[in-house]
Amino acid sequence: MASFETVPILAGAPATHHRQADEPTSPVARFDADRPLALDAGVMLAPWQIAYQTYGTLNAAKSNAVLVCHALTGDQHVANEHPVTGKPGWWELVVGPGKAIDTDRFFVICANVLGGCMGTTGPASLNPATGRAWGLDLPVITVADMVRSQVALIDHLGIPDLFLVAGGSMGGMQVLQWASAHPDRVFAAVPIATSACHSAQNIAFYEVGRQAVMADPDWREGRYLDFGTAPKKGLAVARMAAHITYMSEVSLHQKFGRKLQNRETLGFGFDGDFQIESYLRHQGASFVDRFDANSYLYVSRAMDYFDLASDHDGVLANAFKGTKTRFCVMSFTTDWAFPTRDSRAIVHALAAAGAPVSFAEIVTDRGHDAFLLDEPEMHAILTGFIDSAARARGI
């Protein structure tokens, strides 16, 4: 870790992406040509690698392993200082000593998703066949592929099954995929603020983002790393558009309203008079320093392609037939990106499949991002669910 402490100063240089993509500040499990990853795109990916963080200790019975799945722009640094930004882990409110996912009791694993840019094979990783970054030569990745890579990691770590798989947004999609594809390896599942299929509205917003990336001349048909450039403006716009969908109208109004940024009167120009403009620009600018633009294309595409019911004759309940996994599903009242009705569809399917499922709709004005924030009701129900599941598992 020490050797990376200067990274924030360098942040933004394409070399940083290369470094984290191939030699991340995390343990890495490498799989060579004899252990390829079978992708939904019909390609055997090899060699490939997966970067991960762990917290806590695996018990002798190997019964206390927890997998946390990250969202579109997250990574494996769930409960430690981020090596590029220096910021706290993205879910330190939930994962840590004495927290709902208690690292004093559980062995917590969080891996960078396939297609990501923090050490798991993605478009910014070196393609050994060409000696250059994969770029768009990487096959399109799906959420099921991400889970396949995590299964390989869990096997590599010698863990027979997971006590808990938890995550929000795209992390929740992975939770659902895990529970559906590997019911015998998931004791408890917590999908938060997610959906069993990406909505037309979400596909639309992500398409705007992808078009913004690809319209940036520095994108160079996806080969920008070869040229030492990066489509930072396009990626920042993509982040700005998506970020709006993660907040609620009421929280934007309360936080920013029509307040002006560092000025008393309107500037009669396009300099970003309003605080909301300044905020979004900051969100966009800080994002491009830590995220690879092609990764954004791949990972957002994986979300678009996610449709669990379509893999089961169009009947979502069939995805969970006979499951013994216990579920705790949560949504937020003001989340319009992944509204409560999406969570209810999951809950109804689980109930129809006879699964033990709990569901709570948390009242909040903070929209989709609420799952990352200090939401006492969410933390209370998480703690109650996880503690009772641990009792049932004898941990």
Place this chain on the structure above:
Amino acid sequence: MSDGHGSMRIPTVPEARVDFAVIADLVPAGVKLLDVGCGDGALLEYLAASKGVDGRGVELSQKGVNDAVARGLPVIQGDADTDLVTYPDGAFDYVVLSQTLQATNHPRKVLEQMLRIGRRAVVSIPNFGHWRIRWQFFVWGRMPVTEDLPYSWYDTPNIHFCTLRDFVELTREIDVEIEKAVALDAAGRKLSFNAPWWIWNLFGEQAVFVLKRRG
């Protein structure tokens, strides 16, 4: 569920909920059961511990859901009036509605849904025909307020009170069979099974019915 419930001590019943033990008597061991309006899950926990039922709950309040989930119970935040339609036919052996029917918007529809998704429905209701309530209404001419029904008319969640006779009439209308019925007096004692309906309707403070679809 094959979790720790089997080894648990049977939780003590809150004093105010004498209907718990009555319901436990009416429910066979090991059935799959849905408790609609399960509150903090006390009844579900009691039934899991005393009868080994595989219990699920539906509850409207955040607090109730949190408490029930912390007990290790699968509970869905939702509404009896709108959410029962989402369950498949015959999903449960028993569907329980404990002291909640009077708080639903559409008691008849709720009852019909319960008997669609469950082979049997267990319904416990407070009896608005109890003599104390009749007395208050008769003497004072005001909406009754009792220890068990402590709300004023303007803030009560209980929008559809009925008497035991009214309820029996409803079961006839929707053509369901009353398989068993137990009425309890104010002290929580069971009234004689052989007592005529008018006695039950006058002295039963609450009653528990086991209903079954005909045919």
